[in-house]
């Protein structure tokens with residue numbers, strides 16, 4: 001089933017204890033669409049400036065991502081600068097320059113409007129709403145956001161939340177949005193704002209899925225070398241929602257649980273290298289192998305009981 005995504009395409013400058021990169025390819029929609037493209041057809045909505053190179057667009061096209069909705073306008077591409085300490089679970093934003101996103105009014109190509117699945121990746125909630133308004137009758141809508149928008153556009157974000165089926169959000173942001181330190185209570189409060197399903201990303205500690213009265217937990221894959229967590233959240237979401245779209249699944253708990261694992265599998269690749277680089281090396285075989293390794297990591301036989 002087709003999956004529509006709106007989000008940022010960016011130049012990122014990132015510092016971690018292991019190194020530093022300047023103005024490299026990034027953005028929530030860039031990571032999301034690449035990860036999702038391993039599972040389903042993706043239609044991308046975003047904007048870049050006239051300083052944006054052709055190569056990443058060619059890369060997306062090769063991954064079968066439809067870039068008709070990726071507008072190129074006069075001006076500068078979105079830029080984000082962030083830093084991570086040894087606690088790689090939390091990004092500290094140093095600078096955000098919206099540039100061409102400040103007055104972007106997305107107009108969806110005609111054949112994007114019948115999307116079955118939609119993902120409103122981290123971007124201005126006003127844009128998320130504008131995109132949602134142009135989709136005819138989506139079966140399943142998920143969204144992400146971050147502290148920048150929780151602090152800057154809370155009312156608009158709340159209007160988005162009323163209209164989505166799932167929110168995929170970081171632990172720190174879940175705390176900020178709900179005003180609740182405990183994750184079980186935070187998820188409950190966020191569900192009361194609209195989404196039936198809440199997924200809380202906990203960096204190297206994995207992800208929690210809250211679905212009605214059920215909770216599911218998937219750990220992050222333990223890796224020897226973690227260089228740069230930038231994009232891990234969006235790659236997680238791309239794997240998760242891409243997989244749900246491939247199955248055409250909207251609410252059954254088995255698909256939701258599996259999709260959470262697929263999200264963790266996809267995110268495990270991106271942190272192994274700086275910025276977007278690891279996403280270029282992926283293929284179906286590596287994904288399947290890590291999925292199997294993941295299964296070994298978390299399976300145990302409950303019949304060998306404690307007696």
Ligand code: AMP
Nearest residue numbers: 008010026027080122230231232233234
């Ligand atoms: P994550 O997957 O959570 O690590 O998200 C990282 C990506 O989010 C980076 O590539 C940034 O370009 C992008 N980003 C950072 N701040 C914003 C923002 N305010 N709006 C949209 N995208 C952002």
